[in-house]
Amino acid sequence: MAFTSNSGSGPMADINVTPLVDVMLVLLIIFMVTAPAMSYPTEVDLPQPTVTPPTPPVDPPEPIRIRIDAGGTVSWNGSPTPMSTLQAQFDVEGARGDVGTGTPDASKQPDIEIETDRDAEYEVLAKVLSRAKNAQLAKIKFVNAGE
Structure with missing residues (x-):
């Protein structure tokens, strides 16, 4: 510590x-x-391999444009x-894939x-x-007519 006089105002203490x-x-x-480094696990649901590949439908429905x-x-x-009748038409097409389990079978539905x-x-x-x-x-697919 150093004591200095600051023009007569008293001693001043400086701390190092x-x-x-x-x-x-x-x-x-x-x-x-x-x-330790903080790490948070992230759960990822990866698709599991199937034993047999799904068979494509024999007669797929025509796509709807x-x-x-x-x-x-x-x-x-x-x-x-x-637009008022569009929902009813979509409901008819969506009912094609209804198998009664609550989850629709997409292979029986047409491509939109x-x-x-x-x-x-x-x-x-x-x-x-x-x-x-x-x-x-x-x-549901988005297509481009090639404009």
Whole structure:
């Protein structure tokens, strides 16, 4: 410690903090080395291999092409369909895969191929997708006509 007089205002005590900082750094390094690394396990459900591959359906249903135009018009295999009847049509197609277990058999359902115009509204697409999901359709694809 050094005592100095500061223009007559009394003695001033300065503490040397260098040894304190050195001790703290050594303790920090010791804790960093000795503390175990924290690891959190993450569960991942991986698909299990099957003994026999599933057989493809003998006569797969024809795919259904849904077209959404820029004006919001929805077409079912080329014919315009109002949104009010779209859910009923999806329910009929979704019932094809109903095997009574609560889980639909996707191999018996047709592919739903959705094609949208570049300027189509997202809201119409979202309504079509939600109706397909409500009908428990499992095979939904997005296709491009090659514009």
